[in-house]
Amino acid sequence: MTADGVSGGPTDDDASASDDGPADDPQAAIDAQSERRRAALDDRIVEHSAGDQQDGVPFVGAGPGNPRLLTVAGMELLEEADLVVHAGSLVNSELLDEYCDHADLVNSVGKDLEELIPLMRDAYEDGRNVVRLHSGDPAIYGAALEQMDALEHEGVPTYLVPGVTSAFAASATLRTQLTLNEVSNHVAFTRPQGKTLTPEEDHISEFVEMGDVTTCIYLGTHAVRETMDRLLADGHDPETPVAVIYHASWPDEDVLVGSIGDIADRVEEAGYRASALVVIGEAVTGAGYERSFLYGDWATRGSTESSD
Structure with a gap:
């Protein structure tokens, strides 16, 4: 499914797009992906909704801490993962023990994009299931998009899986x-x-x-x-x-x-x-609020009158 003004995701050509900068330069990749985003929407925007399982490396929100606040989608992806790159102590170790004990774990703390991007790219290209695990929700102060853009530039598709912030x-x-x-x-x-x-x-x-x-x-x-x-x-x-x-x-x-x-x-x-x-x-404090209109008499007046 495509739409006017909507472009595709990463292609084989993207993986070797040397004219957009060297493959080992994440900033050049980020800049190139930004220009593509300005030019046209990605066709995956109309093909997929949040919660869909998609091709590529998912950027999963681990939630605020309690493992029970991990989403079902996040849990399923972690249970299938071969490699989980996680946000260190910002992710509860109990969550890692419960859902990731079968996978290789890499702590991203202290690692820059020049190290993280080749790590995830190579694992994905080797056919491994890679999950990038952020704390909370990756859309809130998560610095996820720069990693996604760098991976997409090298031909590795990515997508977001929301978490509880x-x-x-x-x-x-x-x-x-x-x-x-x-x-x-x-x-x-x-x-x-x-x-x-x-x-x-x-x-x-x-x-x-x-x-x-x-x-x-x-x-x-x-x-x-x-x-x-x-x-x-x-x-x-x-x-x-x-x-x-x-x-x-x-x-x-x-x-x-x-x-x-x-x-x-x-x-x-x-x-x-x-x-x-x-x-x-x-x-x-939860104090001083007024009753909402949602459950007031006006909300049921029509059904009551029609039943008389």
């Missing part, structure tokens, strides 16, 4: 919703300024200022103090609820609930510097 595990742990009627109409997934994000690109204060946004901060445990100090300096209410969920869904999960004014002290007292999700907003 830590924000959803955190809301389940907190026994609340990230969106609540008359409390939070929006959710922002973001990260604080640092090595890869300039102060101008940090919009946390703007999200909090909107009032009806639940702000979920990834990769920011080490910067909780600095983030809260900036929010206070910007005039935000120090009583605004904040939760920090360390290792959401892991056996050692810990939940710290406080406010913009005091959460930094709690985090520092606990000694957490990484592996926690920060949630800011009134939805943290």
Whole structure:
């Protein structure tokens, strides 16, 4: 099945596309794939939906930690894998023991694209089932696309298998919703300024200022103090609820609930510097929301009247 303006996936020609840069240069491969993406859609977009088993190397979301939060699709692919390239300690070792004990395991931590791409390419070309296992969902701060583009450029097809991101595990742990009627109409997934994000690109204060946004901060445990100090300096209410969920869904999960004014002290007292999700907003407490219209009288009025 194809559509106008839709191009195919990787071909034999792509594998030797020296005019797009040397095969061992991932950045050249990424740039080349980006240009192809701008020119036309991939025909696999209309051929497949999320959850379909496809040809190639799947980039699987391992979920937030608890092995039971791995998707069925992810479980099936891992059980068939010969090689699993995983995200190190970000993936629960219990999940690896339960679903990957039959496969060769490679920890991707400390390895660059120049090492990872040939490793996965060669294994795939040798006829092995290769799975790239990311933590959470690879679409959220996963750096998956650059690996996929580099593999596709060398003729290795790839696809994404969604996972449960830590924000959803955190809301389940907190026994609340990230969106609540008359409390939070929006959710922002973001990260604080640092090595890869300039102060101008940090919009946390703007999200909090909107009032009806639940702000979920990834990769920011080490910067909780600095983030809260900036929010206070910007005039935000120090009583605004904040939760920090360390290792959401892991056996050692810990939940710290406080406010913009005091959460930094709690985090520092606990000694957490990484592996926690920060949630800011009134939805943290699950209080003060209004009943939705979904189950109001208006939803059943038509069926009731028609039965009279």
